[in-house]
Amino acid sequence: QGVEFDYLVGAQIEGFDLMVQLSNAPIIIIEGDEYLTSPLDRRPKFFHYKHDIALLSGIAWDHFNVFPDFEEYKDQFKQLINLTPADGELIYCIADPLVNEAVESSSILGKKTPYAAHPAKIELGKTYLETLGGPVPVQIFGEHNLQNLHGAKKVCESLGISELQFYQSIPLFKGAAKRMELVKEKEDRAMYRDFAHAPSKLKATASAVKNQFPDRKLVAVQELHTYSSLNQDFLPNYAHTMDTADEAIIYLNPHAVALKKLKLMDEETLRNGFKRQDLRLFTDSQELKSYLLSLDYKNTNLLLMSSGNYDNMDLEGIKAKFD
Incomplete structure (x- = not known):
């Protein structure tokens, strides 16, 4: 403005x-x-x-x-x-x-x-603000x-x-990089990246993608990267944060854990902490990449969440699954 x-x-x-x-x-x-x-x-x-x-x-x-x-x-x-x-x-x-x-x-x-959440409605995977002047489309959700x-x-x-000026400008806002960032999409699938460094952010992001596309499967991958998230004493704060995902995956970088002088958590510990017994753990980024490449993304969204970079994992091959 x-x-x-x-x-x-x-x-x-x-x-x-x-x-x-x-x-x-x-x-x-x-x-x-x-x-x-x-x-x-x-x-x-x-x-x-x-x-x-x-x-x-x-x-x-x-x-x-x-x-x-x-x-x-x-x-x-x-x-x-x-x-x-x-x-x-x-x-x-x-x-x-x-x-x-x-x-x-x-x-x-x-x-x-x-304030609370702005009134909005979802139609065919798109969000519209409900305003006195009619629906206003936005790119975030x-x-x-x-x-x-x-x-x-x-x-x-x-x-x-003014309210009118705000509604004129907000449809152009695409969000911040790595904050619910749309990486690639086609008719029946989408790939998103999100910073999601705290339990509340992880839960909010996974829920948002699932609610936006309720008919699609959601594969959610979370890299625990910060000192807090890698600390077993903090783990109970992650309980039920990935419940909305159809498939929940955790990635831990053993080198990052060692640098923070913490103990590498095993799959059973993480399952108990997240309160999700089908949670899957990867500690090698190449194994994680191979697994993600093996998946069929028909009618599926992939959500990658981390404040890190999965040990510099190359995402190009995974992006190609969404072309």
């Missing part, structure tokens, strides 16, 4: 060469991060941003190596909320019970603006994305962007 703004965002988005810009623009949009500022400054980075508007979309326990205590982890977000100035605004997702708890326990003087979209709409409205 032609509004000048600066930005600092972690994910790559189409239309931007770099995901950081610092100029004299009157607005800066920063992707918040609760991870440590630096080895010397153990505070979350988002404490330093001095926000006027905060969008709190969810509280999902990650960074187990930094915040091993869940109560301490939640407290970081409560502190962020309390940094909202009296003339500022806190926009928060009421669908997340932890967010609700944190907001309700706060006593900020700034405006509190709740899933409950989590529709929540984020509605939160973004609230931010835009707070910045002076």
Whole structure:
């Protein structure tokens, strides 16, 4: 809509060469991060941003190596909320019970603006926003994305962007790279990639793809890559996160596990943690690739989830199955 703004965002988005810009623009949009500022400054980075508007979309326990205590982890977000100035605004997702708890326990003087998933309908695998002006097609889908979209709409409205302007622009948004990214598709199948680094993200992504295409089989592959996900003590947080997949596969890179000085989990441990007894484990990327190449993808979607790269696994042959 032609509004000048600066930005600092972690994910790559189409239309931007770099995901950081610092100029004299009157607005800066920063992707918040609760991870440590630096080895010397153990505070979350988002404490330093001095926000006027905060969008709190969810509280999902990650960074187990930094915040091993869940109560301490939640407290970081409560502190962020309390940094909202009296003339500022806190926009928060009421669908997340932890967010609700944190907001309700706060006593900020700034405006509190709740939101949930934007009303939408799915027709033949496509999502349409339900608006007073009629259906608006969008390229993203899933409950989590529709929540984020509605939160973004609230931010835009707070910045002076009208509802009409928002609905004019949002159909062009393709999502961020590796965030429910469509890699390849044809009539009866599609291949997606997603960052999915935390249990809540994994569950939301797998559910979104299954709900978008309920008549297709879903093969979901999750690489456990972060310190938290590779830690057996954290594993119970993954219970039932892959229930919506018709076939659930886990990939572990033994070298990555060794670098983090953790124990390599076996298939039975993972099955008990995920509460899924047909879960399949691979610890060799070439064996995983061979298995994925052997599958018949007729009326099937393939979802690859990881904050890593499956030990540099070449995806070209797998992509060809979706030509």
